[in-house]
Amino acid sequence: MEKVIVVIISYLLGSIPFAYIMIRLFKGIDIRQVGSGNVGTTNALRTAGKRIALAALLGDLLKGLASAWLGMHTGGELLAAICVLAAVTGHCWPVFIGFKGGKGMATTAGSVLFLMPKVFLCLVVVFILIVVFSRYVSLASISVAILLPLTTILLSQPRSYLITSIILMVLVVYRHRENIERLRNGNERKIGS
Numbered sequence: 001m002e003k004v005i006v007v008i009i010s011y012l013l014g015s016i017p018f019a020y021i022m023i024r025l026f027k028g029i030d031i032r033q034v035g036s037g038n039v040g041t042t043n044a045l046r047t048a049g050k051r052i053a054l055a056a057l058l059g060d061l062l063k064g065l066a067s068a069w070l071g072m073h074t075g076g077e078l079l080a081a082i083c084v085l086a087a088v089t090g091h092c093w094p095v096f097i098g099f100k101g102g103k104g105m106a107t108t109a110g111s112v113l114f115l116m117p118k119v120f121l122c123l124v125v126v127f128i129l130i131v132v133f134s135r136y137v138s139l140a141s142i143s144v145a146i147l148l149p150l151t152t153i154l155l156s157q158p159r160s161y162l163i164t165s166i167i168l169m170v171l172v173v174y175r176h177r178e179n180i181e182r183l184r185n186g187n188e189r190k191i192g193s
Contacts, residue, residue, distance in 0.1 A: 006074045010067035010083035014090025014107055017097050018059030019044040022052045032100065039094075040102035042137045042191070057106055063087050064110025072114075081164040084111040088168060092175055103175035105141045108168050112148070115161055119151045135190035138179035145172035 017039050023031045027048050035043045041060065045053035064087050071083030091107040093099040113120040123144045130140035149165045157165075173180075182188035 003075050003079055006070055006079065007082055007086045010070060010086040011090040012095070013063050013067050013070075014087035015094035015096050015101070016059070016063060016090075017094050017101060018063075019053075019056035019102070020097055022056050022059075023048045026052060032097070038102060039097065039100070041106055045191075046189075060091065060102070060106035061110035061113070063091060064107040064112075065114045066110075068111045068114040077158050078160045080115060081160045084108075084115065084164055085167060087111065088171060092171065103141065104168070104172050105145070108145070108148075108172060111168075112165075116152065116155070116157050118155050119148070119157065122151050122155070123147060131191060135192065136183065136188055137191050138176055138188060139183060142173055142176050142180065145169045145176075 019041065020031050020039050023029050023044060029047065031037075031039055031043060031047055035046045037043070041053050041057040044056045064084065067083040067087035068080050071080035088104045088107045088111065090101075092101050092104045094101040109120065109124075112123070126147060127140045127144045130143055131137055134140070146169060148169050149162060152162045152165045179188060
């Protein structure tokens with residue numbers, strides 16, 4: 001029963017919409033009604049500026065990290081992996097704002113930071129390079145999500161983390177399906193535009 005409660009807590013943690021809360025609090029705006037309508041860091045940056053976007057990013061990272069920590073300290077690797085999936089699911093489909101959330105990248109990153117720090121460092125470098133050279137955050141997010149399982153294998157991570165990374169890859173890529181379409185059509189917005 002304790003493990004089930006921890007998974008539910010992880011989902012609820014993931015459901016906390018930091019970008020929505022910050023922008024509502026400091027700008028009086030519903031982030032779902034502006035920009036891309038997405039409850040994530042990139043839309044927060046375009047809608048409310050760097051400070052609020054950074055605060056939202058840190059909040060989303062911490063959701064993933066806290067859920068991974070909670071699972072690990074309650075039941076070990078397997079429960080940590082399940083809690084991570086619950087948190088990212090909560091971020092994408094948050095109970096608190098009508099199940100319309102973000103795309104899961106920052107919460108995934110926080111989880112990976114806790115569970116697989118070497119994988120995190122490798123993928124952060126890739127993410128930054130893609131953003132610097134292409135100025136597409138979505139392309140960087142999709143690329144890193146696809147590389148997550150491969151990097152997990154190359155750095156000899158536990159099997160439960162590999163399975164989790166495959167599910168996270170599918171989830172993040174699925175949540176970016178509209179971005180993929182815009183990238184293919186050449187009308188995806190670049191960072192700073």
